[in-house]
Amino acid sequence: MKLSKAKIIAVTSVKGGVGKTTTVLNLAGIYASNDKKVLILDMDLYSSAISVMLNLDPTNDIYTLTDDLNNNRFSELDDYITKYNKNIDVIAAPKDIRMSSRISCSYIPVILSKVSLIYDVILIDTNHFMNEINLTLLENSDSILYVVTNNPIDLKNMRSMISIYKDMEKTNYSILLNESIFKGRHIYTKNDVNKFLKRDVDYYISDRFNIKDIDKYISNGVILTLDKKIKITYKKAISTYKYMADSLLLGKED
Ligand SMILES: Nc1ncnc2c1ncn2[C@@H]1O[C@H](COP(=O)(O)OP(=O)(O)OP(=O)(O)O)[C@@H](O)[C@H]1O
Ligand SMILES: [Mg+2]
Known part of the structure; x- marks a missing residue:
């Protein structure tokens, strides 16, 4: 049993459809290749994609986990885990989205502290x-990763988030x-983005990583x-x- 605490990384954004879920999966793939035990926690509660993108059919999910904790039915975490491969496990978002609004925030710290003892990395979508x-x-979360595109609305909202x-x-x-989604459809360069945000972006995936037949990989449940x-x-994007x-x-901590 692992005794040290996992690194909890939340992947988020200020706009939808910017590549969060794909980033979560790509990071999970890298950690798994480095033999780290990874848990993906799918908290995109109303339009979850992780199970679909990994071709999983979970029997339990984050709603049943919180509900069982609330009603003293919880016995072990394994009951709520869906396995993708040797190193990647998933706690799925509710299969029935009607249950999503019933998930209580108060169980989130409880769940995170339980899973922290078992995994090296927790990736939250x-x-x-x-x-x-x-x-x-x-x-x-220990570390928060914002995914932005070169979209002006996205950048304006990110600038406000930086001041917050x-x-x-x-x-x-x-x-x-992340330029990889909108190949050839952006007018701002990385330098423009840095100037606009008054801060350098930490990571950059260029539109050379645009994968035309990405849906083929998704329908086969493949992590890029x-x-x-x-x-x-x-190679460069990898x-x-x-x-x-x-x-x-390593992360920056407050
Ligand atoms: N490298 C890439 N090349 C081509 N298409 C991509 C790439 N990465 C992501 N996409 C596509 O862009 C779309 C948005 O990606 P993704 O679902 O990861 O974004 P998201 O931020 O999680 O969206 P949402 O806010 O809806 O949850 C998807 O259709 C995905 O397949
Ligand atoms: Mg998503």
């Missing part, structure tokens, strides 16, 4: 809403500029960073994911 669930998740972090004197977040062909074809995975583990 979120949605971009500043609701109580997400605020609790961010509050209880400044006001709160919180520094445990980093920014990934674990795929042989992708690893050979997109090395950025490796660098990002390492530095998120």
